[in-house]
Amino acid sequence: xxxxSRFNIASVVLGFGFLxxxxxxxxxxxxxxxxxxxxxxxxxxxxxxxxWHNQGLLDAAWVTIRVALLSATCATVLGTLAALALVRYxxxxxxxxxxxxxxxxxxxxxxITGLSLLLLFVAIGFDRGFWTITLAHITFTMCFVAVVxxxxxxxxxxxIEEAALDLGATPVTTFFAxxxxxxxxxxxxxxxxxxxxxxxxxxxxxFTTGPGATTLPMKIYSQVRLGVTxxxxxxxxxxxxxxxxxxxxxxxxxxxxxxxxxxxxxxxxAAIG
Amino acid sequence: xxxxxxxxRSFAPWADPASKPFISVKNVTKKFGDFTAVDxxxxxxxxxxxxxxxxxxGCGKSTLLRMLAGFEQPTSGEIILDxxxxxxxxxxxxxVNMMFQSYALFPHMTVENNVAFGLKQDGMxxxxxxxxxxxxxxxxxxxxxxxxxxxxLSGGQRQRVALARSLAKRPKVLLLDEPLGALDKxxxxxxxxxxxxxxxxxxxxxxxVTHDQEEAMTMADRIAVMSHGKxxxxxxxxxxxxxxxxxxxxxxxxxxxxxxxxxxxAEDGYIRVETTGGIPVRMxxxxxxxxxATAAVAIRPEKIRIGRQPPxxxxxxxxxxxxxxxxxxxxxxxxxxxxxxGKVIKASSLNAVRAVEDPLGxxxxxxxxxxxxxxxxxxx
Numbered sequence: 001x002x003x004x005s006r007f008n009i010a011s012v013v014l015g016f017g018f019l020x021x022x023x024x025x026x027x028x029x030x031x032x033x034x035x036x037x038x039x040x041x042x043x044x045x046x047x048x049x050x051x052w053h054n055q056g057l058l059d060a061a062w063v064t065i066r067v068a069l070l071s072a073t074c075a076t077v078l079g080t081l082a083a084l085a086l087v088r089y090x091x092x093x094x095x096x097x098x099x100x101x102x103x104x105x106x107x108x109x110x111x112i113t114g115l116s117l118l119l120l121f122v123a124i125g126f127d128r129g130f131w132t133i134t135l136a137h138i139t140f141t142m143c144f145v146a147v148v149x150x151x152x153x154x155x156x157x158x159x160i161e162e163a164a165l166d167l168g169a170t171p172v173t174t175f176f177a178x179x180x181x182x183x184x185x186x187x188x189x190x191x192x193x194x195x196x197x198x199x200x201x202x203x204x205x206x207f208t209t210g211p212g213a214t215t216l217p218m219k220i221y222s223q224v225r226l227g228v229t230x231x232x233x234x235x236x237x238x239x240x241x242x243x244x245x246x247x248x249x250x251x252x253x254x255x256x257x258x259x260x261x262x263x264x265x266x267x268x269x270a271a272i273g
Numbered sequence: 274x275x276x277x278x279x280x281x282r283s284f285a286p287w288a289d290p291a292s293k294p295f296i297s298v299k300n301v302t303k304k305f306g307d308f309t310a311v312d313x314x315x316x317x318x319x320x321x322x323x324x325x326x327x328x329x330x331g332c333g334k335s336t337l338l339r340m341l342a343g344f345e346q347p348t349s350g351e352i353i354l355d356x357x358x359x360x361x362x363x364x365x366x367x368x369v370n371m372m373f374q375s376y377a378l379f380p381h382m383t384v385e386n387n388v389a390f391g392l393k394q395d396g397m398x399x400x401x402x403x404x405x406x407x408x409x410x411x412x413x414x415x416x417x418x419x420x421x422x423x424x425x426l427s428g429g430q431r432q433r434v435a436l437a438r439s440l441a442k443r444p445k446v447l448l449l450d451e452p453l454g455a456l457d458k459x460x461x462x463x464x465x466x467x468x469x470x471x472x473x474x475x476x477x478x479x480x481x482v483t484h485d486q487e488e489a490m491t492m493a494d495r496i497a498v499m500s501h502g503k504x505x506x507x508x509x510x511x512x513x514x515x516x517x518x519x520x521x522x523x524x525x526x527x528x529x530x531x532x533x534x535x536x537x538x539a540e541d542g543y544i545r546v547e548t549t550g551g552i553p554v555r556m557x558x559x560x561x562x563x564x565x566a567t568a569a570v571a572i573r574p575e576k577i578r579i580g581r582q583p584p585x586x587x588x589x590x591x592x593x594x595x596x597x598x599x600x601x602x603x604x605x606x607x608x609x610x611x612x613x614x615g616k617v618i619k620a621s622s623l624n625a626v627r628a629v630e631d632p633l634g635x636x637x638x639x640x641x642x643x644x645x646x647x648x649x650x651x652x653x
Contacts, residue, residue: 159377
């Protein structure tokens with residue numbers, strides 16, 4: 001192994017410190033006995049127990065999870081279909097425009113996405129609440145799914161679909177028996193990505209929310225304005241845990257399957273020469 | 274047991290006007306935008322025939338195969354299979370199966386499930402599927418690999434899985450797209466004969482696409498030589514080789530020497546041609562072109578004799594030259610002989626006798642000569 005120079009060690013420590021120090025502090029203080037956020041008074045999990053009695057926070061968490069599950073699922077379906085269309089039909093008119101438009105929300109400032117969605121909902125007289133947040137989240141997360149699935153489809157050998165058709169499978173059977181299982185890891189990581197994005201979104205949710213539909217990030221944000229409590233630290237720690245778990249699971253699954261798949265395909269193409 | 278060879282030898286339904294073609298391609302054209310991949314092509318393929326589509330890449334042979342499989346629809350014309358038009362019938366309802374060049378094995382399924390896939394689509398009972406799969410794997414000698422995934426197999430084994438999978442449904446016609454292209458030379462030669470035996474055993478009609486003329490010559494009952502979306506000649510391998518109908522076919526299949534010239538006279542089955550290099554040629558020809566017409570005589574290298582003395586019939590069908598290049602291949606030697614007018618002739622001779630030193634060396638003056646039926650007079 002290479003020897004680490006002092007400079008390199010310093011850069012790594014600084015970089016990771018910069019990234020994770022605030023988070024580590026938050027996690028540590030969520031176990032603080034004292035009610036004062038900045039003064040350490042011993043270890044305790046009482047703020048976590050207290051969370052269970054804070055109906056407002058629990059309601060918000062429940063809304064958030066429902067929105068995330070529903071929007072991630074819909075976004076995965078739509079994003080996968082968009083990716084399929086973009087990769088398969090390379091010759092249709094306006095393909096470049098279409099693919100550009102699918103990816104635009106990736107770089108679009110959230111404020112603009114949120115505002116435009118709000119304007120739309122107001123214009124068509126859609127009552128704002130749970131459903132508008134869900135729709136908004138589908139809108140901005142589907143492009144992430146499309147990107148992830150599209151990159152998988154680009155390395156997909158289409159002749160296996162033709163082989164399935166040739167062997168008597170209808171296009172629908174072919175999609176579910178052949179295409180989907182092969183691209184499943186990408187679809188799954190797309191879902192996880194959409195789920196975590198939806199889970200911690202504040203800006204777009206704030207624009208598109210209505211009475212009775214307060215998501216956790218919104219709740220936290222509004223409470224923080226009244227002062228940070230250890231309770232908030234506790235719920236944030238749980239959120240961090242969920243997101244980290246999701247990201248780790250997704251990357252492990254994708255990595256493992258992708259490595260396997262690439263090995264298969266490389267071997268297959270090596271055989272073709 | 275009757276040998277497969279004796280069955281093959283007597284097999285010639287195309288020569289019998291009473292026999293009905295099994296596959297009939299009628300005036301099929303396929304265009305991709307401005308590009309015409311298949312151009313007003315017609316041909317007939319008969320039951321149990323091993324038919325090869327041979328041509329350089331981009332000649333339309335794969336497109337034709339894909340139209341038979343149903344992945345492409347003809348722009349015009351129609352394809353009839355067993356008396357039924359295939360127009361508008363999707364690939365999953367055609368009684369044909371295809372073996373893909375990339376094998377296209379399903380990477381997430383075991384060998385067993387790959388082979389069973391088509392049978393499951395037909396709703397075959399489970400027990401029958403298991404039996405058929407076992408039978409197919411036995412046929413391709415892969416019984417031991419049933420539970421493996423494709424990436425744990427070698428190229429040759431994958432080729433066999435693909436073959437078993439495409440044969441499992443007992444299709445009326447098996448389409449093979451460059452079936453041996455991914456195998457190395459030794460394995461390819463072995464597999465060629467295996468495919469032929471298999472085809473005879475199962476009594477199937479095979480349509481194979483290949484760019485490898487040796488492969489086509491070895492396996493096929495008949496070959497269609499294709500160029501620019503058209504069929505140039507359809508005939509048995511021997512006819513294609515010995516009686517090419519055009520300069521293209523003569524040149525495309527094997528090596529050939531073409532002597533251009535003018536017809537001097539034509540009578541009782543022979544014509545006399547004065548080549549541009551000044552060699553008087555007398556050659557068997559069923560046609561009687563008019564005097565002064567241009568003619569081209571094609572002679573294969575192995576039909577040209579090399580000698581140190583002029584032959585008795587000189588100067589007719591003979592010319593003097595010097596050995597320019599020698600290619601020693603082991604079983605035979607290829608000579609490039611430069612004639613007086615600068616034309617280089619290819620001549621090959623079988624090394625029937627063990628001789629480490631060839632009596633013919635570089636720069637040696639030699640005579641080439643050929644018989645009156647050694648060549649073919651090309652029409653264009």
